[in-house]
Amino acid sequence: MRISVLQGDITQRRVDAVVNAANSSLLGGGGVDGALHRAAGPELLEACRELRAARLPHGLQTGAAVATPAFRLPARWVIHTVGPNRHAGQTNPALLVSCFSESLRLAETLDVRELAFPAVGAGAYGWSAGAVAAAAQEALTGFRAAHPAAGLELVEFVLRTAEVEAVFRDVLGV
Template sequence: MEVTLVQGDITEQRVDAIVNAANSSLMGGGGVDGAIHRHGGPEILQECRKLRAGHYGKGLPTGMAVATTAGRLPARWVIHTVGPVHSRSDDRSELLASCHVESLRVADELGAATVAFPAISTGIYGWPVDDAARIALDAVRGARTSVREVRFVLFDAVAYAAFETLL
């Protein structure tokens, strides 16, 4: 598998699947989640509502992943995953790694060959970007997957530099 980095907007990526750093409600929010819902259109929210009405009535658990249409995005699917909120007293690294591994598992189920990830949990969830980059890259490299390219799409130069240093 090839791992690449891009500094830019994840909603503009032409890949099979875009990973959404979602909140557990799956109903949209701020940051990456809000941008994906805004740019992707109402089709994404409609499918998220169906998920909430079914198996995920209590929301999507942290570290898990589920797919919907990508709506108007230049991808085929959005894979929603809920990252953990960073804690100084509780090690939640396994949950952050699980977001990546589970997203790749879902990508395999869909037949996706190219997947774009944001820097999960580094926004409002407060995960230090250097540590998040290490966990994300280790998880992706260690995952058993048929995905050919994992692209980390990083919003700013600080995140890009953190990932680049470790790549």
């Protein structure tokens, strides 16, 4: 599995799946979540409403992941995960690791070869770029150990600023 770190717009990535830093409602929001919903079109919101009605009446739990089609995005899938909100007292880094681990696990079940992550939990949820990158590194290490023959060929981190990109490059060693 190749790891890539770049500055860019995750809504433009031509990969099998993109990860959405969602909120528990799955009904859109700000940041990456809002950008992905806008770019995917109203079909994404409808798919999320259907998920809520059928399987997730109380929303998606922190650290969990669920997939929908990507609709108008250049990807096939959107994997939604809910990061812990430090501002709301969710300070357990294991929940942050779980966001990455569960997204990787779900990507494997969807036969995803190329997966793009944002900095889940950074920004509005208050985690530092270093903590997020460390959580991603821990999840990647665990995933590689548990799935040595995984079909994932590329995991990329698509980050909005040069500063966050530099932190991820340093922590991930790429």
